[in-house]
Amino acid sequence: MLRLFSRRNVMAAGVVFFALLPFFANPYVLFIGNLALMYILLSVGLNMLLGYAGQLAFAHAALFGVGAYTTGLLKLELGLHYGLALVAGVGLATVTGLAVALPALRLRGLYLALATVAFAQATLWVFTHWNSVTYGGAGFRVPPLDFEPFTSRPDIGVYVLTFVIVLVSVPLGWNMLRSRVGRAWVAIRESEVAAESLGIDITRYKSIAYVVSAMYAGAAGGLFAGMLGIVTPESFDLFQVIVHFCMVIVGGLGSLWGGVLGAVGLVGLQEVLRAFRHLQEIAFGGLILFTVLVIPGGAVSLLKRYVPGWKEPLRRTEHDE
Amino acid sequence: MFAYLIASGISTGALYAMVAIGLVLVYRSTGHINFSHGELFMFGGFIAYTCFVILGMPYFVSLVVAVIGGFALGVLCDRTVYRPLIKAPALTMVLATVGFSFLIKGVARFFWGAREGGDYVAFPAAVDPSPIPVGGIMVFPQQLLVLGGAFFFVVVFTIFFRRTRWGKMMQATAENATAAYLSGIRVERVYTMTWGTGACIASAAAVLMAPLTLLSPDVGFNLLLRAFAATVLGGLGSMPGAIIGGFLVGIIESLAGGYIHTGLQEVSAFIIIIVVLVFRPAGLFGIRRLRET
Numbered sequence: 341m342l343r344l345f346s347r348r349n350v351m352a353a354g355v356v357f358f359a360l361l362p363f364f365a366n367p368y369v370l371f372i373g374n375l376a377l378m379y380i381l382l383s384v385g386l387n388m389l390l391g392y393a394g395q396l397a398f399a400h401a402a403l404f405g406v407g408a409y410t411t412g413l414l415k416l417e418l419g420l421h422y423g424l425a426l427v428a429g430v431g432l433a434t435v436t437g438l439a440v441a442l443p444a445l446r447l448r449g450l451y452l453a454l455a456t457v458a459f460a461q462a463t464l465w466v467f468t469h470w471n472s473v474t475y476g477g478a479g480f481r482v483p484p485l486d487f488e489p490f491t492s493r494p495d496i497g498v499y500v501l502t503f504v505i506v507l508v509s510v511p512l513g514w515n516m517l518r519s520r521v522g523r524a525w526v527a528i529r530e531s532e533v534a535a536e537s538l539g540i541d542i543t544r545y546k547s548i549a550y551v552v553s554a555m556y557a558g559a560a561g562g563l564f565a566g567m568l569g570i571v572t573p574e575s576f577d578l579f580q581v582i583v584h585f586c587m588v589i590v591g592g593l594g595s596l597w598g599g600v601l602g603a604v605g606l607v608g609l610q611e612v613l614r615a616f617r618h619l620q621e622i623a624f625g626g627l628i629l630f631t632v633l634v635i636p637g638g639a640v641s642l643l644k645r646y647v648p649g650w651k652e653p654l655r656r657t658e659h660d661e
Numbered sequence: 662m663f664a665y666l667i668a669s670g671i672s673t674g675a676l677y678a679m680v681a682i683g684l685v686l687v688y689r690s691t692g693h694i695n696f697s698h699g700e701l702f703m704f705g706g707f708i709a710y711t712c713f714v715i716l717g718m719p720y721f722v723s724l725v726v727a728v729i730g731g732f733a734l735g736v737l738c739d740r741t742v743y744r745p746l747i748k749a750p751a752l753t754m755v756l757a758t759v760g761f762s763f764l765i766k767g768v769a770r771f772f773w774g775a776r777e778g779g780d781y782v783a784f785p786a787a788v789d790p791s792p793i794p795v796g797g798i799m800v801f802p803q804q805l806l807v808l809g810g811a812f813f814f815v816v817v818f819t820i821f822f823r824r825t826r827w828g829k830m831m832q833a834t835a836e837n838a839t840a841a842y843l844s845g846i847r848v849e850r851v852y853t854m855t856w857g858t859g860a861c862i863a864s865a866a867a868v869l870m871a872p873l874t875l876l877s878p879d880v881g882f883n884l885l886l887r888a889f890a891a892t893v894l895g896g897l898g899s900m901p902g903a904i905i906g907g908f909l910v911g912i913i914e915s916l917a918g919g920y921i922h923t924g925l926q927e928v929s930a931f932i933i934i935i936v937v938l939v940f941r942p943a944g945l946f947g948i949r950r951l952r953e954t
Contacts, residue, residue, distance in 0.1 A: 390752075396755055447938060447939075447942070449751050450694050451938050451942060453694075453755050454889050455934060455938045457889070457934075458886065458890075458930075458932075458935050458938075459931070459935060462928055462931040465931070469928075585759070617767075617774075618771040618774060618878075619767065621766050621767030621770065622771070625759075625760045625765075625766070627760070628759065628763075629760035632746065632749075632756055632757045633745050633746065633757070
């Protein structure tokens with residue numbers, strides 16, 4: 341009873357909820373659920389890079405876009421099977437992530453932030469201006485998906501696919517964070533000099549952080565193209581970066597489960613404000629500012645303090661701030 | 662063609678230089694980059710728009726009101742973002758200023774955006790808009806006004822920064838905040854002043870620029886990236902470098918847009934940032950010592 345709301349129970353309840361959602365939800369609610377699952381993938385990937393490895397990179401939305409464009413275009417132009425297109429999308433996003441990582445390894449802090457902001461804008465520019473391939477600013481429609489032997493409704497098909505991917509990749513990421521890799525990331529975040537003197541290969545582990553986070557972003561992008569059925573450059577602009585950042589920050593930087601909670605919680609907010617661009621900006625910008633100023637550890641730091649049984653290794657503790 | 666491109670590059674470059682000055686000013690004294698600087702610029706432009714177009718005040722009065730409003734907004738940024746996080750790591754500060762920038766952008770969109778036909782509003786020219794010949798090429802009077810205005814503000818700012826008491830206090834704080842504090846300078850006030858002054862110059866730049874382009878809540882981020890490119894090119898933290906970098910970015914953009922491909926005008930700033938940071942992080946004539954954060 342005392343540990344009713346422990347992390348394990350809450351997560352298990354979440355899994356059960358998302359598993360049962362297709363049975364009772366109407367298509368719109370199902371779509372929101374699907375978005376939430378996709379944002380979980382994004383937030384896990386971003387949290388690894390930003391929260392654990394401490395790399396202030398803005399390239400995440402661009403990689404998300406690369407995944408979405410690759411998947412959508414392969415499906416549209418070559419008529420590739422969605423699964424294959426998705427794998428290709430993840431592949432190209434990962435390669436792009438590696439391409440970002442190589443120069444980014446030389447940069448730190450503000451320099452890294454500036455370079456990756458520029459990279460994100462350049463990618464957006466390519467999406468908007470490379471008309472012959474990306475269909476320019478208006479974007480393109482992805483042909484309807486086909487999950488025929490399993491289900492006749494494509495939205496349920498994408499939902500289940502997203503759910504399965506989340507179910508596999510989030511625990512995978514969690515294990516990775518608790519392994520040598522995750523500990524190396526936290527050491528790099530706290531002090532590169534100290535990490536290096538402990539024998540941690542900084543180049544190697546930073547590259548791993550970029551590549552793994554790009555894989556999550558690419559998978560989320562491919563699923564996004566599939567569930568929305570339309571790909572436009574606007575979905576990957578700087579405001580999206582803010583939405584991703586907000587989820588991770590409000591949930592808790594450097595806490596995988598905090599990021600997951602943030603993703604699920606803020607999808608609802610985004611949907612409510614969908615029609616009001618200015619209110620979205622005020623809400624997400626304000627939430628980032630509020631969290632950073634008032635509860636630097638994010639929502640998860642409150643959970644840790646007030647809810648028994650909410651423990652997490654490698655989290656950012658109070659006196660780190 | 663060439664002379665025309667250079668001329669328009671110089672006049673936009675002057676604006677970039679003005680925005681970059683504010684960025685460098687804040688960076689030098691606090692060690693942080695203000696990611697909301699572009700939005701301070703945008704907001705200043707909209708304050709002038711309100712005065713000039715909606716309330717019908719003269720251009721010059723609008724400029725003054727916008728500069729004062731920009732100062733107030735810069736002070737607000739200092740009080741709400743910088744002061745509470747003064748000891749926080751660089752990462753936190755970047756996230757906070759990014760959040761603040763979107764907050765301002767949303768507020769601006771609430772007041773001035775989302776009209777029919779998009780978020781753009783036209784800012785009528787302050788002077789006769791027909792082009793006049795200067796030394797064989799046709800230039801818009803507004804471009805001359807921009808150039809003159811930018812020159813004026815840069816000179817005034819330089820005098821302020823080098824000769825006045827406040828300017829010297831800013832320099833001292835930038836050099837060594839602890840030593841400045843020990844010699845009786847109220848460092849916190851200097852920080853407030855620094856944020857305010859930076860936003861001031863950005864607002865003035867916005868008022869000068871608005872008649873040449875259109876004004877929209879999204880314009881700030883573009884200008885911020887141009888200013889980043891300018892500061893990075895000139896060496897992050899170098900004031901003359903930022904001014905020269907601003908002009909260079911303007912000219913490079915204009916030439917790339919004119920001779921290679923029009924689309925390149927938008928993207929050249931990003932390419933400059935990436936190339937300079939990867940291959941020569943100290944900038945063209947930058948400080949040798951590389952700051953880590």
